[in-house]
Amino acid sequence: MAIIAYKCPDCEVTVVDINPERIDAWNSNELPVYEPGLDKIIKKTRGKNLFFARDIEKQIKENDIIFVSVNTPTKTFGTGAGMAADLQYWEKTARQILENSQSSKIVIEKSTLPVKTALAMEKILNLAKGKIRFDVLSNPEFLAEGTAIEDLENPDRVLIGSHETRSGLKARQELVDIYSRWVPSEKIITSNIWSAELSKLVANAFLAQRVSSINSISALCEKTDADISEVAKAVGMDSRVGSKFLQAGIGFGGSCFKKDILNLVYLCSYYGLKEVADYWESVVKINEYQQDRFMANILGSMFNTLAGKKICILGFAFKANTGDTRESPAIYITRKLLAEHAEIIISDPKALKNAAFDLVGVKGSVKYVEDPYSAAAGCHALAILTDWDLYRKLDFRKIYKSMVKPAFLFDGRNIIDHKKCFALGFNVYPIGKPALSHFQPENNS
Ligand SMILES: NC(=O)c1ccc[n+]([C@@H]2O[C@H](COP(=O)([O-])OP(=O)(O)OC[C@H]3O[C@@H](n4cnc5c(N)ncnc54)[C@H](O)[C@@H]3O)[C@@H](O)[C@H]2O)c1
Numbered sequence: 001m002a003i004i005a006y007k008c009p010d011c012e013v014t015v016v017d018i019n020p021e022r023i024d025a026w027n028s029n030e031l032p033v034y035e036p037g038l039d040k041i042i043k044k045t046r047g048k049n050l051f052f053a054r055d056i057e058k059q060i061k062e063n064d065i066i067f068v069s070v071n072t073p074t075k076t077f078g079t080g081a082g083m084a085a086d087l088q089y090w091e092k093t094a095r096q097i098l099e100n101s102q103s104s105k106i107v108i109e110k111s112t113l114p115v116k117t118a119l120a121m122e123k124i125l126n127l128a129k130g131k132i133r134f135d136v137l138s139n140p141e142f143l144a145e146g147t148a149i150e151d152l153e154n155p156d157r158v159l160i161g162s163h164e165t166r167s168g169l170k171a172r173q174e175l176v177d178i179y180s181r182w183v184p185s186e187k188i189i190t191s192n193i194w195s196a197e198l199s200k201l202v203a204n205a206f207l208a209q210r211v212s213s214i215n216s217i218s219a220l221c222e223k224t225d226a227d228i229s230e231v232a233k234a235v236g237m238d239s240r241v242g243s244k245f246l247q248a249g250i251g252f253g254g255s256c257f258k259k260d261i262l263n264l265v266y267l268c269s270y271y272g273l274k275e276v277a278d279y280w281e282s283v284v285k286i287n288e289y290q291q292d293r294f295m296a297n298i299l300g301s302m303f304n305t306l307a308g309k310k311i312c313i314l315g316f317a318f319k320a321n322t323g324d325t326r327e328s329p330a331i332y333i334t335r336k337l338l339a340e341h342a343e344i345i346i347s348d349p350k351a352l353k354n355a356a357f358d359l360v361g362v363k364g365s366v367k368y369v370e371d372p373y374s375a376a377a378g379c380h381a382l383a384i385l386t387d388w389d390l391y392r393k394l395d396f397r398k399i400y401k402s403m404v405k406p407a408f409l410f411d412g413r414n415i416i417d418h419k420k421c422f423a424l425g426f427n428v429y430p431i432g433k434p435a436l437s438h439f440q441p442e443n444n445s
Contacts, residue, residue, distance in 0.1 A: 001067065002041045003152040005050035007182045014051045016059050026052040034323035034350045037149035060100040065174070067139075068093050069110040074259045083266035085114050085259070094124040097134070104133045106171045110141055112256065114263055115198040118161075135171035137162050138193045140200030145254065146321035158188045161196020168193075201267075204260040205280055210245040211252045212286035218248040218432025219293060228432025229414065248432040250294045250333070250385060250412035251287040253318030255326035258284055291329050295336045297429055298410055301437070302381065306342035310379040310404070314372055315386020315413075316348040316355040323350035329412070330385040331358050338364035347375035349388060373399060381408035387415050400424045406438065 005013040017023050025032035027046075031039060042050070053059055060066065070093055075086040090111060097107060107125065109118060118136045125134035138161035143151040158179045162172035172190055179188050191199070218228040228248040236243030252258075261284055268277035299306060318328035325331065328351075334344055343365040346355050352368045359366055369375035372391070376382055376399045384391055392415050400407055400421075409426040411418065418428045422436035429435045 002038065002045060002050055003149070004178060005045040005048075006041050008178060009049055011178070012049050012051070013045075014053050014059050014063065016053050016056045018056065020054050023052045023054050035145065035148050036321055041149065056096065057100045060097055061102055063105070064103075065106045065108065066097060067108045067110045068097075069141075071255075072111045072113055072259075073255075074262055080266050083262045083269075085117075085263045085266075087113070087117065087120070090117065091120065091124070094121050098125055098128060101128065101132055101134075104131070105135075106174060107134050107136050108175065109136065109138045109197070112140060112200050112204070112260055112263075113138075113197055114267055115194050115201070117197060118193050133167065135162070135167055136193070137168075137171055137175055138196035139175060140196060140203075142200070142203060145324055146319055153182065155183060155187060158183050159191065159196050159199055160188065161191045161193040163193055201260050201264045204257055205264050205283065207245060208252050208257040208261055208287070209280075209283045211249075211257075212283045212290075214246050214248050215251060215290045215431075216286050218290075221432040222434075225434050226432075227434075231432075247387075248414060249290075249387070250329045250431070251290040253326070253328040253330075254324065258287070258327055291332050294329075294410070294412055294431070295333055298337070298381065298383065298408075299340060301410075301427065301429055301435070302408060306337060306340040308341065308343065309381065310343045310345060311337055311381045311383060312372075312376045312379040313344060313346045314348075314375070314382055314384045314391050315351075315388050316346050316358075317351035317386050317388075320387045320389060323348075323354055325351050325354040325358050328358075328385075330355070333383070333385060333412075334359065334366070335362060338362060338366070343367075345369055345375045345379060347372045348386065349390060351386075373402070377402035378404065379407075380404045381410065383410045383412060384415060385412045387413040391415060396421050396426070397424055400426060 001013050001015050004011065015026065022032055031042060068090065070089040072085045072087065072090060075081050075084045090113065107121065109121070118138055121136050125136065128134065140159055142155065160172050160175050162168040176188055176190070214228065214232055217231060221228045221231065232246040232248065235241055236246045261280055265277045265281045268280065302309065313330060313334060316325055316328060316330040317323055318325060334346070337344055341364065345367045346352065347369050348355060349370065352370060356368055372394060380403070407426050408429070409421055410429045412431060414430050418430050418433065418436055422428045427437045427439065
């Protein structure tokens, strides 16, 4: 919404939320999310044509176009628990729009939703009396956290789905006109509403599938002395495959991938497509397997006991350039380490507040230290869990000196120079590459 306000100075954009503290935070100097470049855009637009307001009913009344971007988490209860999307927030919004509208509106699905959700939205909105009419469009969001501003300013594509009726096409054109202010026309694609809804789920499933594919091969590399980076490079140079998203690591996190794949799995099962459901569910299973493997590797390499040992977690965010920790592999791995009675020191440049929130009530010793050097001092092991650029540039000589020996380094993102760290004295355990251990004479040459 900030980008729309920025690119369309003649449009007035108001953001509302049922959580008043979130609105207050958006109106303050400390924005509730960290996203590179967002603060600058907010500074340029807030109070001019971008507003954050608490009065949801009034804003529904006064605006012509409503983007519904509410959360759609995985259902935790009843039919479809653990798989299907929980649409309660979505449906509440539909009812709220119906109750408070005094004029016709375009309602846009921005949240990621199961295919055919627009139908439910329309059924509720069609209860409207008199001359009020609602046109529902699907405009899924493809931005990635960490590069959101860049992705929104130069999107690979903008997808707008609508009914192919006269009023559906008219509503679609209104939204096309907004994006056309800054997105080249060949990148604005239109489709029927169900294709748009499904495309978003499939896009995320394909991205996550690539991560699980390369991670599954990383397990094989570790058994065969092949190197996953070399394999990924050779495979990715085939233009039919492409080189992006082929970085092995401890797996994907974030609020979307797992939720959207499980949602896709649920849809396939619902329509009786068991084999298709099983295929996509395996993407999530490999992701969990990769995190278990990483944990088993830490335990096995450190002589099968972590009790009382200090382990420094470098990075808690689910990926670099965000403070978001939702579904971060770091949560699972930290819990597993604590279950082994390790003492944990967590360092992250942007995610410590969220990390503390994620670990509320957890048993064991956890400290939060922003400076990576202070965090690592006195530790037995380092575990790199987020691909923050700053970890590539750390002075590992200085860190090694401050640690308990033998010092272990588990690079869950394959981002540092393993040979250099091994030469400094570390026992180094990358993903999908032979370990560089001073305990194994055959690796010392
Ligand atoms: N985070 C991403 O990178 C991303 C990318 C693409 C798509 N999406 C999709 O966008 C949707 C939102 O994701 P998010 O990460 O922003 O979630 P979020 O939980 O951070 O934000 C959702 C917000 O909606 C508010 N809300 C809930 N019900 C409401 C209601 N009835 N009226 C007003 N506000 C209400 C919540 O208070 C919350 O602040 C999801 O469907 C997600 O799959 C997210």
